Amino acid sequence: MKPKHKKNSWKQWLLILCCLFLTACTPGGISADRQGGGSRETQTISLADIPEYSGEPYIVLNGNEPDFPKSEWNLQSFEQYGELDSLGRCSTAYANVGTDLMPTEKRGSIGQVKPTGWQTVKYDIVDGKYLYNRCHLIGYQLSGENANDKNLITGTRYMNVEGMLPFENMVADYVKETGNHVLYRVTPVFREDNLLADGVQMEAFSVEDEGEGIAYNVYVYNVQPGIQIDYATGESSLDASGTSKAETSEGDIRGNSRSKIYHCPGQAAYEEMADSKYLVIFETEQEAQEAGYRKAKR
């Protein structure tokens, strides 16, 4: 059995309770339950700090500095999962990922778990068709957890593959290559009583080299471009832009093969790109993204 840490003292629990109370009382506050999240103090992220999704699957928080106190920089692998709340929603999952925590068997079935907000729904514009995945908070490749309902949330395909997976990969490959440990924490962020998380906060820090190998603190959006989502229930529909993307005719997305940035109609450099020697045409934004392009910010 993998060792588990029980680090929260009564003082820390009190702090967490105070923090949750304050969060719940703040207009526009988000529920980011840290229980099981180690000895974190009062830091929470606020909706006020999170800009609207604007084409990138994640944003950087706190200058990319994760919040793991030095007292937790140790070499003992562990994994711990916060309790589900009264609505059945996941809270923080926290691990110190070492090679001894990583899976040695093929991944098992997780289909029996129905995380809050779960809907089985398909769209043609979604990679793999299914809008929602059962998203591991701590990825299977890191901890080998299968059908653990405290580690699975309802997440869009986009959040799972474009947002969370690259960060998981970075940690997994670093640990495999170096044999070092990485403190790794994922916190789903729910607005009020919504059943679907707005996104997740992901933090990681490599222990042996004191963050020289791995250090990040990001917020990943639980969105799916082209799909409108009701976060209270998880219900969804094609949004206006989704419809137009599906109907986009050839030539509507203009990529720059040099910068690997693409421009949509109406964006600042869209017209300029028409005569560029680096012009590449895509039919959809998804096609551009799959080719390794990212959307222009303006």
Next chain:
Amino acid sequence: MIIIACVDDRNGMMFNNRRQSRDSVVCEDILLECRGKKLYMSPYSGKLFGEAEGADIRISEDILNEAGKGDACFVEETETAGFEEYIGKVILYKWNRRYPADRQFSLDLSDGSWELKRTEEFQGSSHEKVTKEVYERIR
């Protein structure tokens, strides 16, 4: 000058001033490719290679200016923009994985100036499949 770099599926190289990934088999292969040549790299990259026996590794903060014709430069955080005309060969190691990136490999190898001369695939120590591509300037 020969440029050597490691990239992910989206030409990414670094995130938050840290390399996206590393693999000891790739490092060994780079040393093999550079046998008999000077291999320039930054102090940050130098830590990755350590005391490599038999290799002529030159550590510098200004590798692209210091490297001469025929010398190799392993680039991670180093920006190659502005040095295109001095680059005659590129060796890319592709992780075949996707990582977060805020620094990409900026040299456009599809602009008609480059020809893919050689492709190899091998297993890394922590990567299932690494693809090595060797490009040479044709104009």
